[in-house]
Amino acid sequence: SQTIHQWPATLVQPVGSPLSLECTVEGTSNPNLYWYRQAAGRGLQLLFYSVGIGQISSEVPQNLSASRPQDRQFILSSKKLLLSDSGFYLCAWSSGGFANEKLFFGSGTQLSVL
Amino acid sequence: DQQVKQNSPSLSVQEGRISILNCDYTNSMFDYFLWYKKYPAEGPTFLISISSIKDKNEDGRFTVFLNKSAKHLSLHIVPSQPGDSAVYFCAASASGTYKYIFGTGTRLKVLA
Numbered sequence: 416s417q418t419i420h421q422w423p424a425t426l427v428q429p430v431g432s433p434l435s436l437e438c439t440v441e442g443t444s445n446p447n448l449y450w451y452r453q454a455a456g457r458g459l460q461l462l463f464y465s466v467g468i469g470q471i472s473s474e475v476p477q478n479l480s481a482s483r484p485q486d487r488q489f490i491l492s493s494k495k496l497l498l499s500d501s502g503f504y505l506c507a508w509s510s511g512g513f514a515n516e517k518l519f520f521g522s523g524t525q526l527s528v529l
Numbered sequence: 530d531q532q533v534k535q536n537s538p539s540l541s542v543q544e545g546r547i548s549i550l551n552c553d554y555t556n557s558m559f560d561y562f563l564w565y566k567k568y569p570a571e572g573p574t575f576l577i578s579i580s581s582i583k584d585k586n587e588d589g590r591f592t593v594f595l596n597k598s599a600k601h602l603s604l605h606i607v608p609s610q611p612g613d614s615a616v617y618f619c620a621a622s623a624s625g626t627y628k629y630i631f632g633t634g635t636r637l638k639v640l641a
Contacts, residue, residue, distance in 0.1 A: 449629070461630065464628060503570070517575050
């Protein structure tokens with residue numbers, strides 16, 4: 416069966432510090448991968464998605480970047496965090512190459528930038 | 530530009546009654562719709578989905594209705610249970626785009 420791992424679960428970082436959140440998927444190959452953010456009291460905002468290694472699509476101009484160094488690994492980064500980067504970050508995957516596929520989420524990372 | 534909207538931020542329902550959660554969309558290219566349930570500090574879990582070729586899909590206590598002409602979908606939960614208390618998100622996708630756009634969520638509280 417497929418599983419998605421996301422870590423860390425919580426993170427407290429000072430303003431101006433770097434960020435690296437990692438997500439890996441097991442039990443499938445060539446998945447589509449996603450990063451979402453839920454800010455306090457807000458909905459799920461799509462940040463990045465990837466349909467293959469090295470292929471990253473950005474949805475919202477921001478202080479963050481994403482990379483996909485391996486087929487089942489997706490990384491969210493920032494060189495210098497802002498207060499506004501605080502939120503609940505979610506990694507997700509769906510089966511690549513198919514229509515009408517469900518999206519499966521990881522357990523999330525609560526990021527607090529102070 | 531909010532392409533998927535959930536205009537009711539919260540809803541309270543008595544246990545055993547029907548819960549109806551609504552969702553509107555603006556992009557006519559959307560052809561696949563999903564509902565997710567989310568507890569605090571956890572990732573959303575998939576509940577039910579519907580393709581645009583259908584107007585209804587049912588799975589146990591959950592039924593999703595799609596009205597394409599009105600660009601509206603709804604999730605019915607019957608009967609509602611206290612364990613259903615959570616935030617519910619609707620999402621939409623268009624074939625070939627690989628993107629899933631979510632609404633802002635509706636917090637459902639089922640009162641015992």
